[in-house]
Amino acid sequence: MTSRKLLSEAKLWLVAIPVLLWTLIPIYHIFLFSISTKDSAFSGRLWPKQPTLHNFVTVFNQDHFYLHHFWSQIWNSLWIAVATGVITLAIATCAAFAISRLKVRGGRTVMNAALFTYFIPAAFLAVPMYKAMGTYGLLNSRWSLVLAMVTIASPYAIWVLKQASDKLPWELDEAARIDGATPAQLFRLVYLPLMVPSLVAIFTYALLLAWNEYLYAFLLLSHENTIPLAVGLGHFLSSDDSPWELLMATALIYGLPPAAIYYAFRRYMVGGLTSGAVKS
Amino acid sequence: MSAIAIPHPPLAPKRGLSTWQTWGLILLAPYVLVFLVFVLYPVSYGLWLARHPESYKTLFEDPVFFTTVINTIFFLLVAVNLKFILALYLSGFFVHERRWIRWLSVIFIIPWAVPAIPTVYSIRFMLNPEWGVVNSLLFRWFQIDGPNWLTDPQLAMAMAMLVHIWKALPFWTLILMAGRLAIPKELYEAASVDGASAWQKFKYVTWPSMRTLYVTSTLLSLIWTLGDFNSVYLLTGGQPADKTHVLATLGIRYIRLDQLDHAMATIVVALPFVLPMVYFMMKRLSGDEQKTS
Numbered sequence: 001m002t003s004r005k006l007l008s009e010a011k012l013w014l015v016a017i018p019v020l021l022w023t024l025i026p027i028y029h030i031f032l033f034s035i036s037t038k039d040s041a042f043s044g045r046l047w048p049k050q051p052t053l054h055n056f057v058t059v060f061n062q063d064h065f066y067l068h069h070f071w072s073q074i075w076n077s078l079w080i081a082v083a084t085g086v087i088t089l090a091i092a093t094c095a096a097f098a099i100s101r102l103k104v105r106g107g108r109t110v111m112n113a114a115l116f117t118y119f120i121p122a123a124f125l126a127v128p129m130y131k132a133m134g135t136y137g138l139l140n141s142r143w144s145l146v147l148a149m150v151t152i153a154s155p156y157a158i159w160v161l162k163q164a165s166d167k168l169p170w171e172l173d174e175a176a177r178i179d180g181a182t183p184a185q186l187f188r189l190v191y192l193p194l195m196v197p198s199l200v201a202i203f204t205y206a207l208l209l210a211w212n213e214y215l216y217a218f219l220l221l222s223h224e225n226t227i228p229l230a231v232g233l234g235h236f237l238s239s240d241d242s243p244w245e246l247l248m249a250t251a252l253i254y255g256l257p258p259a260a261i262y263y264a265f266r267r268y269m270v271g272g273l274t275s276g277a278v279k280s
Numbered sequence: 281m282s283a284i285a286i287p288h289p290p291l292a293p294k295r296g297l298s299t300w301q302t303w304g305l306i307l308l309a310p311y312v313l314v315f316l317v318f319v320l321y322p323v324s325y326g327l328w329l330a331r332h333p334e335s336y337k338t339l340f341e342d343p344v345f346f347t348t349v350i351n352t353i354f355f356l357l358v359a360v361n362l363k364f365i366l367a368l369y370l371s372g373f374f375v376h377e378r379r380w381i382r383w384l385s386v387i388f389i390i391p392w393a394v395p396a397i398p399t400v401y402s403i404r405f406m407l408n409p410e411w412g413v414v415n416s417l418l419f420r421w422f423q424i425d426g427p428n429w430l431t432d433p434q435l436a437m438a439m440a441m442l443v444h445i446w447k448a449l450p451f452w453t454l455i456l457m458a459g460r461l462a463i464p465k466e467l468y469e470a471a472s473v474d475g476a477s478a479w480q481k482f483k484y485v486t487w488p489s490m491r492t493l494y495v496t497s498t499l500l501s502l503i504w505t506l507g508d509f510n511s512v513y514l515l516t517g518g519q520p521a522d523k524t525h526v527l528a529t530l531g532i533r534y535i536r537l538d539q540l541d542h543a544m545a546t547i548v549v550a551l552p553f554v555l556p557m558v559y560f561m562m563k564r565l566s567g568d569e570q571k572t573s
Contacts, residue, residue, distance in 0.1 A: 019370065026406065046413070091314060095308050127544055131322060183303035187307075236401075
């Protein structure tokens with residue numbers, strides 16, 4: 001019996017080790033480059049001869065041609081991510097409340113329109129969106145990226161919030177209505193407090209989506225004062241002798257916040273975001 | 281853009297109801313506005329731009345387009361199916377109740393949680409034929425010269441598929457895992473009592489309860505993989521000689537060349553394939569709604 005148990009345990013490890021390596025190698029490679037000198041990085045070593053933090057110093061001091069706008073790019077990324085999170089949350093919360101609790105006429109049609117947007121591949125929507133942003137005169141303004149990301153994030157946000165809202169007991173609304181509550185009071189005093197976990201999940205979702213976005217960012221923003229860090233990283237490869245060790249140090253700084261935020265809010269994210277997806 | 285107006289509600293039969301309906305419309309208005317301004321108008325205008333038959337003629341005559349279509353079909357068929365077979369298998373691994381497996385699942389999510397550009401660039405350098413770690417290890421350990429991973433179009437496409445799978449696998453594993461966890465444990469216990477083998481348990485218990493979820497997820501992933509710009513663009517940039525494009529990157533390439541009607545035509549070509557699936561998915565989710573309410 002114990003040997004059989006050992007065997008099944010060994011089988012699990014036989015899956016676990018390749019999975020671990022597969023997941024971590026590209027990430028370790030970023031870390032490795034960020035603490036290596038250029039020579040060491042290009043020699044294919046698995047651990048630098050002399051690990052150094054010099055790359056990070058160079059990045060923070062903006063001490064390279066590609067890094068002259070590092071801090072302003074981080075600021076842009078942050079600004080765009082927070083604005084997207086706030087606006088998406090506001091729009092989606094109101095829409096989900098109207099559809100789910102107020103049973104507004106046409107709510108179903110709007111939900112379908114939102115789902116349509118959600119299912120269309122983002123890269124396909126990018127082409128007409130680019131043209132439209134040009135027409136609106138928004139190209140090269142950070143707002144263009146914020147509004148594009150709100151457009152992409154809100155359908156899923158509305159859907160998840162609607163699913164969560166549908167689960168709230170209907171008796172609460174009836175009681176509130178009998179007591180003479182206005183819709184605004186119902187929204188503020190009943191709906192919002194009960195929805196907090198889903199609201200946290202949706203805010204985080206929209207925030208990360210905007211921070212991580214590359215395609216829309218590089219299409220809509222090209223002026224050096226408005227580009228976020230993702231686009232800045234993209235510029236690194238415009239020449240042949242790119243400073244890969246600096247690129248990877250910057251990339252590590254760029255990738256850490258979303259990973260940290262994801263793990264900080266994982267409790268909300270997993271419950272809040274997969275519940276909807278699994279239903280079908 | 282002043283032409284956009286929120287549709288007025290028809291007069292409600294009861295007066296009390298109409299304040300609630302008015303509030304509903306007010307709260308719905310911001311999203312409706314976003315949809316009209318940033319989805320409906322751009323898409324309609326884009327389709328209007330793509331109305332000329334000449335755009336399609338030049339598009340079909342562009343040799344890059346033909347290669348791109350072949351690439352896209354291969355990318356979808358291979359990457360999506362491989363990803364889902366792996367996800368189905370790994371979801372069975374991750375449902376084991378062990379503390380260390382829970383920790384592993386936390387690590388396993390990283391590729392999905394972090395942005396694409398750092399990790400894809402990292403893989404790109406690993407595959408660099410001269411300085412990348414892959415070829416230098418191949419040489420150090422086996423004394424063989426590794427291939428030019430990213431300058432051979434077929435190999436480069438295969439690598440782009442790997443990048444896509446690396447990034448998207450955790451999410452779908454999570455989804456299928458939730459599907460597995462929803463299967464009542466009693467079914468497995470009963471099967472064990474009847475002396476079912478692991479394969480029989482999968483065939484008669486797991487698969488029948490997961491089939492719908494599996495098919496729906498595969499379809500959804502098919503549509504989204506079609507829009508996967510990052511895995512291809514950040515790895516190869518469509519190079520060498522524009523031989524590693526997929527439809528998503530080709531559309532953007534035409535934008536960069538300032539040929540917007542060709543960019544739109546590229547997308548319109550994919551619509552007969554995309555729209556039925558989108559419609560099916562919408563029906564599926566709306567249908568669910570009817571059942572619950």
